[in-house]
Amino acid sequence: MNSEITSSDLDLLRKGFTENPVHRLVQNAVTQTSIDDLALDREIVVRTDHSVSHLLDDWKATNQKNSGRCWLFAGLNLLRVGAMKAMNLKAFEFSQNHLMFWDKFERANYFLEAIIDTADRDGDDRTVAFLLEGVANDGGQWNMFAALVKKHGLVPKAAMPETQSSSSTGRMNDVLRRALRQGARDLRALASAGTEAQRQRKQEILEIAYRILCIHLGTPPETFVWQWTDKDREFHRDGELTPLEFAEKYVTIPLDDYVCLVHDPRPSSLAGRTFTVDRLGNVVGGAPVVYLNVxxxxxxxxxxxxxxxxxxxxxxxxxxxxxxxxxGIWDAKLYDLEPIYGVPFDLDKADRLTYHDTAMTHAMLFTGVDVMDGQPRRWRVENSWGDKDADQGFYTMNDSWFDEYVFEIAVRRDLLPEELRSALDAEPIVLPAWDPMGALARAH
Known part of the structure; x- marks a missing residue:
C-alpha cells in the first residue's frame, strides 16, 4: 500500500469484508445491539457477586453528580468513617462543596504563580500551553486533598451544602477559565515590569476568581454552630467552631502519615524511586505531590x-x-472484543501508558476485600456515582482488573518495608507536566 489510499485499496477492503460471513454476522448484530451487550462475557458476570470476606461499609454511597470531584469525595468518604463513629451517627457527610471552593481558589493562585514563573517563555512553549489548556479543571490527587484539609479544614455538609454549580461544574468552570486566561494574558504582558507588578495584578485577578466562586458555590463559613442527634436519639452540641477546629476534632486518621504508592511499569520509570509531576498541585507552599513507584x-x-x-x-x-x-463489575476481560473485531488487543500496561491508551481518570475507596488462602480475589469499591447502580452504589472489582487498571493507593508510611520508607526521603524525579501520571488532576 502506498501513502495514498486508492480506489483499488478500497475495492480490496470492501471485498474482504463482504466475503467473510463472520464479519457480516457481527455487523448485523452490532448495528442493532450495543457492542457492550454483545461482548459482555457472561461467564465472568455469573461467577462474580458482591460478597467479600472482609466488609467495612455500612453506610450509603455519595454522589458527585456532574462534576470531576471524585478525589475529594473519595478522601472525604475515608474521613467520614471516623467522624461517624466519633459522633455516633449512622449517616454523615463532610461538605464536598467547601473543599471544592478552596481547591478552585487555591488552584487559581497556583496557576497564576505558574504563569508568572513562565512569563519569559514563548506563548507556544509546551508547558505554557499545557497550563493554559488545563486551568480550572475539577480533578486532583491525594496530596492535594490533604493540603486542603490541613489549610482550610472541614465543615459538615449542612454548613455549606451543594449548589447547582457544585453538582454540575461545567458552566462555572467555563467562566472561571475565561477570567484566569484573561488574567494570564495580563501577567505575561507585565513580565518586563517585574514580579511585584505581576503580583499586584494577580491580587486583582484572585478577587475576581473569589467573586465568581462565591456566586456559584456560596461563601465558605468562617464559623458555624454544630449540633446533632445521634443514632441513639441523644442530642449533642459542640457550639461555634471554625472549619479547622472541626477538622481537628473529627478527622481521626493522621493525614500527614499517608504516602502515595503508584505502579508505573514504563521502562523509563524506576521501581523503588519517588517521582513527581511538574506543575502538579493546588496549594502554593503546600506539600508537593510525590509518588513512590512500587x-x-x-x-x-x-x-x-x-x-x-x-x-x-x-x-x-x-x-x-x-x-x-x-x-457494578470490573474485570480485565469483561468484554470479549477480539473475536468480534478479529483484532488482538495486546498492549500491556506500560504500552497503554506510553501510547495514551490509559491513565488515572477516577479516584474511589476500597471498603472491602475477599481473601482466599491469604490472597485477594476481589475488591469492594465505594464509588461516588450515587446508589442507583451496582450494589446500591458499591461496586465489585475482580483482582485481575487491579493488575491492569489500578495505578495508585494512599497508605500509612509505617506499613512500608524499611527500604521503601528510606526511599521516600530521596529527591523525586520530575516528570513533565503532561505526563499521564498527572492525569487524575486534569479530570473535568
Missing amino acids: DVPLMKRLAMETIVAGEAVWFGCDVGKMMRRDI
Whole structure:
C-alpha cells in the first residue's frame, strides 16, 4: 500500500469484508445491539457477586453528580468513617462543596504563580500551553486533598451544602477559565515590569476568581454552630467552631502519615524511586505531590492488610476500562472484543501508558476485600456515582482488573518495608507536566 489510499485499496477492503460471513454476522448484530451487550462475557458476570470476606461499609454511597470531584469525595468518604463513629451517627457527610471552593481558589493562585514563573517563555512553549489548556479543571490527587484539609479544614455538609454549580461544574468552570486566561494574558504582558507588578495584578485577578466562586458555590463559613442527634436519639452540641477546629476534632486518621504508592511499569520509570509531576498541585507552599513507584503485588498486600485491619483505602484508577456500570463489575476481560473485531488487543500496561491508551481518570475507596488462602480475589469499591447502580452504589472489582487498571493507593508510611520508607526521603524525579501520571488532576 502506498501513502495514498486508492480506489483499488478500497475495492480490496470492501471485498474482504463482504466475503467473510463472520464479519457480516457481527455487523448485523452490532448495528442493532450495543457492542457492550454483545461482548459482555457472561461467564465472568455469573461467577462474580458482591460478597467479600472482609466488609467495612455500612453506610450509603455519595454522589458527585456532574462534576470531576471524585478525589475529594473519595478522601472525604475515608474521613467520614471516623467522624461517624466519633459522633455516633449512622449517616454523615463532610461538605464536598467547601473543599471544592478552596481547591478552585487555591488552584487559581497556583496557576497564576505558574504563569508568572513562565512569563519569559514563548506563548507556544509546551508547558505554557499545557497550563493554559488545563486551568480550572475539577480533578486532583491525594496530596492535594490533604493540603486542603490541613489549610482550610472541614465543615459538615449542612454548613455549606451543594449548589447547582457544585453538582454540575461545567458552566462555572467555563467562566472561571475565561477570567484566569484573561488574567494570564495580563501577567505575561507585565513580565518586563517585574514580579511585584505581576503580583499586584494577580491580587486583582484572585478577587475576581473569589467573586465568581462565591456566586456559584456560596461563601465558605468562617464559623458555624454544630449540633446533632445521634443514632441513639441523644442530642449533642459542640457550639461555634471554625472549619479547622472541626477538622481537628473529627478527622481521626493522621493525614500527614499517608504516602502515595503508584505502579508505573514504563521502562523509563524506576521501581523503588519517588517521582513527581511538574506543575502538579493546588496549594502554593503546600506539600508537593510525590509518588513512590512500587510493584502491584505490594500495593495489593498493603491495601488488603489495611482493609483487614479495619480501614478503607483511597485509590486511583482508569475507571472506564472493562467495566459495566449497571451491574457494578470490573474485570480485565469483561468484554470479549477480539473475536468480534478479529483484532488482538495486546498492549500491556506500560504500552497503554506510553501510547495514551490509559491513565488515572477516577479516584474511589476500597471498603472491602475477599481473601482466599491469604490472597485477594476481589475488591469492594465505594464509588461516588450515587446508589442507583451496582450494589446500591458499591461496586465489585475482580483482582485481575487491579493488575491492569489500578495505578495508585494512599497508605500509612509505617506499613512500608524499611527500604521503601528510606526511599521516600530521596529527591523525586520530575516528570513533565503532561505526563499521564498527572492525569487524575486534569479530570473535568
